[in-house]
Amino acid sequence: MKRRTAREKAVQCLFQIDMAEVPVKEAIDLVMEDSKENAQYLRYLVDGVLANLTEIDAEIKKYLRGWQLERIANVDRAILRLAFYEIMFEADTPDKVVMNEAIEIAKLFSDEASHRYINGVLASFLQAREAQKA
Numbered sequence: 001m002k003r004r005t006a007r008e009k010a011v012q013c014l015f016q017i018d019m020a021e022v023p024v025k026e027a028i029d030l031v032m033e034d035s036k037e038n039a040q041y042l043r044y045l046v047d048g049v050l051a052n053l054t055e056i057d058a059e060i061k062k063y064l065r066g067w068q069l070e071r072i073a074n075v076d077r078a079i080l081r082l083a084f085y086e087i088m089f090e091a092d093t094p095d096k097v098v099m100n101e102a103i104e105i106a107k108l109f110s111d112e113a114s115h116r117y118i119n120g121v122l123a124s125f126l127q128a129r130e131a132q133k134a
Helices: 003-020 024-031 040-051 053-062 074-089 095-109 112-133
Strands: none
Touching (some): 003 040, 003 074, 074 095, 095 112
């Protein structure tokens, strides 16, 4: 499975888990229903987000302007959680790639305003990370 596909499916899983409290295995089985591809990277992403959810959510909240995490559309919250997880915990993928992937996934699953908002939140987060490194 391509990483892009795994990210899209991870967002779908995280959405189901968040909205309907679907168990992880069931959420993965549902998104993989018609696929014979290996879901190893998908499982890795979903497990990583869930294992670090408290820390990820705390970090996201720092960069929300005029919104509370709980009030953001569930799909946008899932996209942000996945992107923040990859930026915070995955050194393999460049931050800009993660940001671009999140924006493209938002365009696929959300609306025009959402992908712009996600772009703004991630840009602020990356800017702050760069400032901390300097």
